[in-house]
Amino acid sequence: MTDALPDVGGNAGHAAFLLPDMGGGGTERLTVELANGFAARGARVDCVLMQARGEFLPLLDPAVQVVDLAVPRLRHVPGALRAYLKRETPDALLAAMWPLTSVAALATRGLAKRPRLLLSDHCPLLEQYARPLRTNLSLRLTAPLTYRAADGVIAVSQGLAREMEQLAHLPQGSVQTIPNPVPKPASSRWGAHVWDDMARPHILAVGKLKAEKNFALLIRAFARLAADRPGTLAIVGEGQERPALEALIRELGLEERVRLPGFSATPGDWYLGADLFVLSSDFEGFGNVMVEAMHYGLPVVATDCPHGPGEALGQGRWGTLVPINDPVALEKAMTEALAATGKPIHQRARAGSFSAKAAVDAYWQAMFP
Incomplete structure (x- = not known):
């Protein structure tokens, strides 16, 4: 599924990708591409999931370790994620999908060996969470507090990057735009x-x-x-x-x-x-x-x-x-x-x-x- 990538060999680093699960959406498909691509380059790769389920799970390379936090709700994520980070000490953690992104920022605070933290969103948050009002207020309160604590914030389009900068009160131009990789999707012989x-x-x-x-x-x-x-x-x-x-x-x-x-x-x-x-x-x-x-x-x-x-x-x-x-x-x-x-x-x-x-x-x- 992933384009051919060179194996850089040696100590290529330890990367962790955090998602709710591996359901059949665009963010999950991106994570498959990144996890498999990083593994092909010789990195140690963990796919850390609130629950290890979803249609894209079988598409992960066997070299990618699936870490099942086995937590049904967001409020259980900080403790489980923090325990994983202390145990495995990855060099970098990429968390996707608010509010999981904000939870990841909270979970990494004060760690003796804190990973480089990157937060990524793949849909316009203000539109996605316009209702109910309580969720919208939570987004507007937590994003400025947590996204500014990250080492980097990534968006998949320039328009989304500008929206995230305004929402999280980040400097203009500070959110990096990386378009999604979109390989030709698989087909069967039929x-x-x-x-x-x-x-x-x-x-x-x-x-x-x-x-x-x-x-x-x-x-x-x-x-x-x-x-x-x-x-x-x-x-x-x-x-x-x-x-x-x-x-x-x-x-x-x-x-x-x-x-x-x-x-x-x-x-x-x-x-x-x-x-x-x-x-x-x-x-x-x-x-x-x-x-x-x-x-x-x-x-x-x-x-x-x-x-x-x-x-x-x-x-x-x-x-x-x-x-x-x-x-x-x-x-x-x-x-x-x-x-x-x-x-x-x-x-x-x-x-x-x-x-x-x-x-x-x-x-x-x-x-x-």
């Missing part, structure tokens, strides 16, 4: 057969079924498109919004036109047989799935949400950007993209610029300066 005999064109979306992905918008836009032509929409992923999305599909009479096949360990199968990729999110930190689609030469239509799509698509150079939460604009852009003559070679070239090696190089320098 490839596009996952689409079976579904009518073309094949329109694809990939991501966790959660509210901010706004797959309901995509389904409503597809309903408009499907009224005049054949076609199939597949939304590959799993999550808590499944019941609501299934109800919407029934309400619109699209049971035979929209598929929710669940999480796929080989999403390349779906990209291989697709004609168009659509991202309908209300907000994104980066939007890995758009780049995955470009690896397969697919045209991309995406909402111009904060902060990732505009940057990843070059403000429209490599895809079409539409306003958020506008099913009419989204349907129009989908129709035009399906009718246009695509340039797969340009899409693939753009996708290639987000290599695993470039990301591992950047994170390596941040963790082992």
Whole structure:
């Protein structure tokens, strides 16, 4: 899964990556790339999880040690993490996803051998935690107190970096931007057969079924498109919004036109047989799935949400950007993209610029300066 990386040999350092679990999301996919890439370079690597579970867990290289803190709640993390840090003394710790980032900063205070601490977020925090008010207030209080205690803060897009600087009261330009590595996703030998005999064109979306992905918008836009032509929409992923999305599909009479096949360990199968990729999110930190689609030469239509799509698509150079939460604009852009003559070679070239090696190089320098 990871690009070939040189083994630097010798004492390359001990890196730890902290996450809630290894569920099938963009942050978890990034962690797989970094952990495997660091291990390939000869580093000792620990993947430290609140709970050792998730679809991406089997994708970790056997050389990566999985550390199960076995804690169900955040309030149990400081003690368990601190015990691990005292026992294993890693040289660097990268914690991702607020509020786990803030908890990690608290857990490292006063350690006799404190690791170099880096904090990373992958979605716009103010949008993600706008509600409830109590959570929003907690974010606004804890981020300035804890993020300034870190040795470095990393964002996956420039827009997100500026937001984090404002939120945590950090100096302008102090948050480092490292775009996500997005390799070509795995496919099985059956490839596009996952689409079976579904009518073309094949329109694809990939991501966790959660509210901010706004797959309901995509389904409503597809309903408009499907009224005049054949076609199939597949939304590959799993999550808590499944019941609501299934109800919407029934309400619109699209049971035979929209598929929710669940999480796929080989999403390349779906990209291989697709004609168009659509991202309908209300907000994104980066939007890995758009780049995955470009690896397969697919045209991309995406909402111009904060902060990732505009940057990843070059403000429209490599895809079409539409306003958020506008099913009419989204349907129009989908129709035009399906009718246009695509340039797969340009899409693939753009996708290639987000290599695993470039990301591992950047994170390596941040963790082992």
